[in-house]
Amino acid sequence: MADLAKIVEDLSALTVLEAAELSKLLEEKWGVSAAAAVAAAPAAAAAGPAAEEQTEFDVILTGDGGNKINVIKEVRAITGLGLGEAKALVEGAPKAVKEGVNKAEAEELKAKLLAAGATVELK
Numbered sequence: 001m002a003d004l005a006k007i008v009e010d011l012s013a014l015t016v017l018e019a020a021e022l023s024k025l026l027e028e029k030w031g032v033s034a035a036a037a038v039a040a041a042p043a044a045a046a047a048g049p050a051a052e053e054q055t056e057f058d059v060i061l062t063g064d065g066g067n068k069i070n071v072i073k074e075v076r077a078i079t080g081l082g083l084g085e086a087k088a089l090v091e092g093a094p095k096a097v098k099e100g101v102n103k104a105e106a107e108e109l110k111a112k113l114l115a116a117g118a119t120v121e122l123k
Helices: 004-012 016-030 034-051 068-079 083-091 103-115
Strands: 057-063 095-101 119-122
Touching: 057 103, 068 083, 068 095, 068 103, 095 103, 103 119
Parallel strands: none
Antiparallel strands: 057 095, 057 119
C-alpha cells in the first residue's frame, strides 16, 4: 500500500510546470482527460450555493384562520403597526409580516401567529 501522506508531500512540492507534465502523463497512462474534470467543476460549484442552508426568512401570513381579532393583535405586537395597518395586513393576506429575519426569530414569530389562530409559512 502506498504511503498517501508521502504522495501528498511530493505533489505539494511540484512546480506548476511539473504538475502540468504530471497531468499529461496521467492522461496518457489512464486514457482520461483532465478537461472533463475541469468542465465538471463549474457545474458542481453552481450547485453548491443551492445546497447552502437558508439564513434569512420571510414570515408570510397566509390567512387569519377565522380568528381575525387575535391575529390582528399579534401582528400589531410583532410589527408595531397601528390598528388600521395591522387590520389591512391581515385582511390582505397573503402578506409578509416580517422579512429578512433569522431562522430562530422566524420560527418564534410563526409560533406566535399560529397560537393566535393564523396560518403562516416561512419563505
